[in-house]
Amino acid sequence: MLRSLLVANRGEIARRIIGTARRLGIRTIAVHSEADAALPFVAEADEAVLIGPANPAQSYRNSEAILAAAKATGAEAIHPGYGFLSENAAFASAVVENGLIWVGPGPDAITAMGDKINARNLMAAAGVPVAPGTTDPARTADEALEAATGIGFPVMVKASAGGGGMGMAVASDADGLRAEYDKVRGFAERVFGDGSVLIERYFPRVRHIEVQILGLADGRVIALGERECSVQRRNQKLVEETPSPALTPAQRAEVLAAAVRAGEAVGYRNAGTVECLFDPAGGEFFFLEMNTRLQVEHPVTEAVFGVDLVEEQLRIASGLEPTFDPGALAVTGHAIEVRVNAEDPKRFLPGPGAITTWVEPTGEGVRVDAGYAAGMTVTPNYDSLMAKLIVHGADRADALAKLRAAVAGFEVVGPKVNLPFFTELLDNAEFTSGDYDTGIVGRMREPKKG
Missing domain, CATH: 3.30.1490.20 (ATP-grasp fold, A domain)
Structure with a gap:
């Protein structure tokens, strides 16, 4: 196992990665902008390096500053999280060229999947259905x-x-x-x-299904189930759940097999996600894109499989076998994640501000991955995501009940917050039935007739 890790990210995902690395005895290094100096991930790392001002181009996307921080602190590896430089093939190459370990897929795979047209053509050649x-x-x-x-x-x-x-x-x-x-x-x-x-x-009524894949150190590519990601605003996800309530066992087997073929086609290593559109009317899947990184919504997969995907990423990057038997993976229960954003719950416009109250829900099967706490400020410089609320239940009905209680128990005062939207969603018959699609938020926001 590698011994030291620089996390080239911020907020909840940096905190998430640092937590697993420290549990494994790995020395952690955080890099941060001036705007983020007071956030929890900075304090929780073993070392922290200021890399620039709030502007991401001068800090979290500044590859030279990040590499300089890695050299100065003796970091052995770099984990990019998601966003920023996580799917930047040039940065991945620079990390390797500087003698460091890149916790992610190889630059060739990032390049191959980074262009949607090239990715479509590669997938079609590999027998993966494309629209x-x-x-x-x-x-x-x-x-x-x-x-x-x-x-x-x-x-x-x-x-x-x-x-x-x-x-x-x-x-x-x-x-x-x-x-x-x-x-x-x-x-x-x-x-x-x-x-x-x-x-x-364009499919007017479609569901967004994605598959978590892992390219193991020995060359095998495996799938760890699918996630339903159809609750979206502006084509960006708000809620994710697994297993998808839309799929039959045969459809699930089909999409998982296609995702494995997609990973094999580019010699994929480490964690990635194969995103698909599912047409419920025709029962057909179409490849959408491959995200060559860890996803925001990875905790729901962790909940139902009982694995730590960040640990698996670090093991793969270290050339080690996974902690589990790939042939004995089994789903237990149902998990749902909601993204707690600093935005208004009606129009979903950003509303940053100082946090005066921050109370997280607790209870069996409840997990919160938070990037903030009371007394901190959500600035307008970055994505509005403040935290992820994840629940794990015995089945979907149990998970929905736990989520209702957890949303009600999550209190954030100061910035705008979208928690009231989730209360509304959990009272929506279309969502609770499981028979919904990517148009659900738009329908919820349509003017009421009469």
Whole structure:
């Protein structure tokens, strides 16, 4: 097992990684911006290094500053968490070139999966189903229109280099396509430095299913179940659960096998997630993308399988076998996670501020991964995620009951908070039935008739 680890991230995920590393006896190094100096992850690490001002480009995305911190503290390895530099192949290569261990997949796999068009083509060649779409970038609005006409409206217009729900729009006709193409291309050039655009069939009623994979040190790729991620706002997840209430055993076996093939196709190592769209009407799966990192929602998988995915990541990076028998994995119960964000519960607009009260729920089967505490300030510099609330029950009904109690017992005063949305969701018959799709939040926010 490696002996020292620099965590190149912040907030709850940095705290989460540091907790597992310290349990394993690994010396931990936090890097932080000026804005984050008072957050818990900084205090909980064995060492902490200030790497720059609040602007992420000058701190958490500053690869030179992070590598300098690793050298100065004698770190043996770097864990990137999620976001920031976690899917940056150039940074992963730089880590390795500097003689450090990269806790993640190899740069080649990151590169292969980082471009949505290239990833689609690789998956199709590996026998993984992909939605009808372009195999090359649409270089002009006319090319996009020609592709959309062949695919059939409505279509999704996507930034090929995008991720995290950014750089996506739906077009229902030719005029809408031209307008959205220009917007997405411009956004992609500004944000990702790559204006390549993908046109893909849009499914109005679809579920978002993803599979947790692990590429083990011995070369095997295994799947640790699926997660249902269909409660979203602006194409970004708010709630995740496992097992998915949508799948039959045969469908589950099909999507897990496809995810393993996806990982094998790129020689995947470490933790990753294969994201799919599931069309309930036709019972079909389509590859969406592969996230070459640990996901925000990994705790629900940990709950039902009884594994620590961060520990498994560290073991794989160290060349060690997993703590479990891959042939004897079994799901126990049902787990649900909600993302507690500093945003208003109606329009989901960010609302940072100083936290005057922070009371976390407790109880059997209740877990909180928090990046903040009372007396701290949520700044506008980063994502609005403050904490993740995870519950584990004997079955879905038990998990829903535990989640209702836990949401009611979670008190945050100061910044805006989306906890009232989860109270509303847990009273929503569509969600509680398990028969919901990615349009559920939009339907909940439609003006009431009459």
